Amino acid sequence: MAGSTTIKDVAQHAGVSVATVSRLLNGKGKGRVSTEVAAKVHAAVEALGYRPSAAGRSLKTRQTRNIGILIPSLSNPVFAEIFAGVNDHARREGYTLLATVSEYDRELELDGIQTFLNHQVDAAILTVTNPSQCEGLALLKAAKVPSVLVFNQENDATRDAMPLVTVDNEQVGRDVAKKLIALGHKSMAMIAGHFSASDRSRARRMGFERALTEAGLPNPRVCEVDFVSAEVASALDSLNVGSATGPTALFCSNDLLAIAVMKELRRRSVRVPGDVSVIGVDGIAIGSLMSPTLASITQPSREMGEKAAALVLSQLKGEACAATQLLAHDYQEGESVGPAATKSPPSSSDPLQPKA
Amino acid sequence: MAGSTTIKDVAQHAGVSVATVSRLLNGKGKGRVSTEVAAKVHAAVEALGYRPSAAGRSLKTRQTRNIGILIPSLSNPVFAEIFAGVNDHARREGYTLLATVSEYDRELELDGIQTFLNHQVDAAILTVTNPSQCEGLALLKAAKVPSVLVFNQENDATRDAMPLVTVDNEQVGRDVAKKLIALGHKSMAMIAGHFSASDRSRARRMGFERALTEAGLPNPRVCEVDFVSAEVASALDSLNVGSATGPTALFCSNDLLAIAVMKELRRRSVRVPGDVSVIGVDGIAIGSLMSPTLASITQPSREMGEKAAALVLSQLKGEACAATQLLAHDYQEGESVGPAATKSPPSSSDPLQPKA
DNA sequence: TTGAAAGCGCTACCAA
DNA sequence: TTGGTAGCGCTTTCAA
Numbered sequence: 001m002a003g004s005t006t007i008k009d010v011a012q013h014a015g016v017s018v019a020t021v022s023r024l025l026n027g028k029g030k031g032r033v034s035t036e037v038a039a040k041v042h043a044a045v046e047a048l049g050y051r052p053s054a055a056g057r058s059l060k061t062r063q064t065r066n067i068g069i070l071i072p073s074l075s076n077p078v079f080a081e082i083f084a085g086v087n088d089h090a091r092r093e094g095y096t097l098l099a100t101v102s103e104y105d106r107e108l109e110l111d112g113i114q115t116f117l118n119h120q121v122d123a124a125i126l127t128v129t130n131p132s133q134c135e136g137l138a139l140l141k142a143a144k145v146p147s148v149l150v151f152n153q154e155n156d157a158t159r160d161a162m163p164l165v166t167v168d169n170e171q172v173g174r175d176v177a178k179k180l181i182a183l184g185h186k187s188m189a190m191i192a193g194h195f196s197a198s199d200r201s202r203a204r205r206m207g208f209e210r211a212l213t214e215a216g217l218p219n220p221r222v223c224e225v226d227f228v229s230a231e232v233a234s235a236l237d238s239l240n241v242g243s244a245t246g247p248t249a250l251f252c253s254n255d256l257l258a259i260a261v262m263k264e265l266r267r268r269s270v271r272v273p274g275d276v277s278v279i280g281v282d283g284i285a286i287g288s289l290m291s292p293t294l295a296s297i298t299q300p301s302r303e304m305g306e307k308a309a310a311l312v313l314s315q316l317k318g319e320a321c322a323a324t325q326l327l328a329h330d331y332q333e334g335e336s337v338g339p340a341a342t343k344s345p346p347s348s349s350d351p352l353q354p355k356a
Numbered sequence: 357m358a359g360s361t362t363i364k365d366v367a368q369h370a371g372v373s374v375a376t377v378s379r380l381l382n383g384k385g386k387g388r389v390s391t392e393v394a395a396k397v398h399a400a401v402e403a404l405g406y407r408p409s410a411a412g413r414s415l416k417t418r419q420t421r422n423i424g425i426l427i428p429s430l431s432n433p434v435f436a437e438i439f440a441g442v443n444d445h446a447r448r449e450g451y452t453l454l455a456t457v458s459e460y461d462r463e464l465e466l467d468g469i470q471t472f473l474n475h476q477v478d479a480a481i482l483t484v485t486n487p488s489q490c491e492g493l494a495l496l497k498a499a500k501v502p503s504v505l506v507f508n509q510e511n512d513a514t515r516d517a518m519p520l521v522t523v524d525n526e527q528v529g530r531d532v533a534k535k536l537i538a539l540g541h542k543s544m545a546m547i548a549g550h551f552s553a554s555d556r557s558r559a560r561r562m563g564f565e566r567a568l569t570e571a572g573l574p575n576p577r578v579c580e581v582d583f584v585s586a587e588v589a590s591a592l593d594s595l596n597v598g599s600a601t602g603p604t605a606l607f608c609s610n611d612l613l614a615i616a617v618m619k620e621l622r623r624r625s626v627r628v629p630g631d632v633s634v635i636g637v638d639g640i641a642i643g644s645l646m647s648p649t650l651a652s653i654t655q656p657s658r659e660m661g662e663k664a665a666a667l668v669l670s671q672l673k674g675e676a677c678a679a680t681q682l683l684a685h686d687y688q689e690g691e692s693v694g695p696a697a698t699k700s701p702p703s704s705s706d707p708l709q710p711k712a
Numbered sequence: 713t714t715g716a717a718a719g720c721g722c723t724a725c726c727a728a
Numbered sequence: 729t730t731g732g733t734a735g736c737g738c739t740t741t742c743a744a
Contacts, residue, residue, distance in 0.1 A: 006736090006737055006738085007737065007738065007739095008738095015715065016714080016715085017715045017716075018715090018737090018738080019714070019715055019716075019717090019738095019739085020713085020715075022715060022738070022739055022740080023713095023714085023739090023740090025662070026739075032713080033713065033714080033716090034713065037714085042493060049498065051473055051474055051475070052737080052738075053476060053736085053737050053738070054411075054414075054420075054474055054475045054476055054736070055410075055411050055414035055415040055420065055736080055738085056411075056720090056736070056737030056738035056739085057737075057738055058410075058411035058717085058720090058738090059409070059411040059412055059719095059721065059722090059737080059738070059739085060720055060737085060738050060739045060740080061720090062720080064410075064411065066454075066475075069455075073440075074430055074436035074437075074439055074440060075433060075436055075440075075641075077431060077435075080431055080436060081430075083430055083455075083457070084429075084430060084431075084457060084459075085375075087455075087456065087457050090690055091456070091464075091467070091471075096454055096456070096471050097454065097455050097456070097473060098422075098452055098453065099425075099439075099453050099454075099455035100442060100443065100447070100452070100453070101439070101441075103441050108447075111447070115447075115452050118407055118408070118410055119422075120410055120411065141409075142405065160723080161500055192565075196740080200441050202531060203391060210382075220720095236741095253725045256642075259642065262645075263645040263647070266647055270733075271731070274710075285431075286612075286615065286642060287618060288738080289615050289618075289619040290621070290646070291622055291647060328730090336410035348611060351618045351638060354388055362720090362721055362722085363721065363722065364721080364722095365724095372731085373730070374721090374722080374723095374729080374731085374732095375730070375731055375732075376722080376729085376730060376731070378722070378723055378724085379723090379724090379730085382721085382723075388729075389730080390729065393729085393730085408721080409720085409721050410724075411719075411720080411721070412720075412721030412722035412723085413722055413723075414722090414724070414736090415720090415721075415723095415726080415735095415737065415738090416721085416722050416723045416735085416736055417722085417736090453736090486722070545738090554729080559733065573740045601738095657736045661724070666720085670730075712739090
């Protein structure tokens, strides 16, 4: 529908051939035309409001200048930032984003990838729930579409199949453990979104558990909660949080979850970090606006988006297919973690002051 | 690049003509083919992994099945929800989203719209900083691309030009005023992102001011802050917040801002709502996880996204171009607002210089 | 420096 | 029910 003037109209209007118009408009410095003709053509383009048809061009050049981006959700600021990073880089390079959010639904993931394929995207950037179970990845590979996984963890399915841009999530788990251990915590628990929906959560858990084991501590109790409705109350119940037998520190698999957990703790009058320390992962901006401020492991989300875009684009140019990129994570101080509560957690009624 | 098998290959493989293949694949119930042939063709499609080229098809049908969506930022959950709503509806109808975020930059806005036009999107869904200054809107109209504005306010530039899906932002401002007045507040202030970047903020302000005037109260002091870095500290200073001469209630133009304001108030030991009440707009989920919980005017963001998608799609089908849709907003209770502080705020011994 | 013409993959019209 | 075929708008040889 859009501007139905074609290159033919422009040629006619300018009194030249379509070939000349095309050459001028795509002029890569070489296919020069006389300045005289150029002026006429430009005038015609202007007068007619000509806009080259992407379809016609794609058909001939075999490229759409579209990049597909698939993310689980935009509710988590981390993904919003990834998107911003990709958007920025892609735009600069003259690419446009075909975007889909999967809501952590494997079917929608596949659907999204199919759509990318149907639309002949030149490249794809994805975060999937589980790379080793995602049939779409194979389709992408079969179609030879340069692709990159963001946030996902390396595993048999991805190795040698698709590069990744992520952080070392096992190390993230270890760093959390290290931090808490240094503060004297001995009884810890982890609360995570469904592991089936997040291979990175699984990696964090593994690192967390291993670090505890290596420190001679018992395995942490682990509790899964629904990502969406974040029913944390029952999770806290099942972990005995706030009671004498409960953990003194809670590792939440992401900041949004951590914030929900802190809310529920507040409702129960469990003090943070007095009674229980809380730490999240992601380093979302809003964490530092909470009270207490949320301690977290930060990921360079926006940069990951930019890196991912750069990576697929260089693949597209046939440059050496850069391998997996592990970006550095960092510890974000926050008031939500503190020293382990000293012994005898108040059995029942207690106006006790935390003494070190 | 993607799967270079064409309809021709399929036809050959199945021993039929391309016309037959096309007819079968687009079979709208009418262009039937014999089941026998159908089987052969399907087998060929399967065997070859055939995937129709969107470019070839678009060229012929003059439609891309792409919808452009332009939003200012994904950091604000409200936009993330709009996106989710649009995404959902579009997918169901077989459309794909070409997405761009403008970062509240007018140049990027125009750039994004140009991109939509270049890619011949079938329709566009946008939130712009200022409809009356956005040249892109005219381009869209000239190209006859069905479009809809989300969140933006009606004005001379949009009226009769483009339908809107939004809430009555002036009424939002009025409702906030009404609420605060009912609680006995007499001295109020508004903190907003740059008005130039948000026509809805301007509308909210107008409603707020008018309602105060009608109630015989003085005009509120109004302070603009940078949307991005949200430097609220100086805003609070200039409003004398926390001092005897300062306002007892703060109307923030959106929840993210309100949360940043509450953080700064906490830092200054100004009690919310004891000394100052705070109310935002948007009703983002995280507001209810804060302490105190954030009072807000909620907008049905996701529904707005769905409505917007439905609206452009119906325009596309040539159905009566539905006019502007005003959705209902609602008051979200929150602990951040309370009765006006009684006289002399006792808190911080204010060394602030009394102003005008 | 310019133009003519051959398709890119597809749909739809018209014949058979 | 099927097939032949004419383009859709564009880029790109190949000649002039």
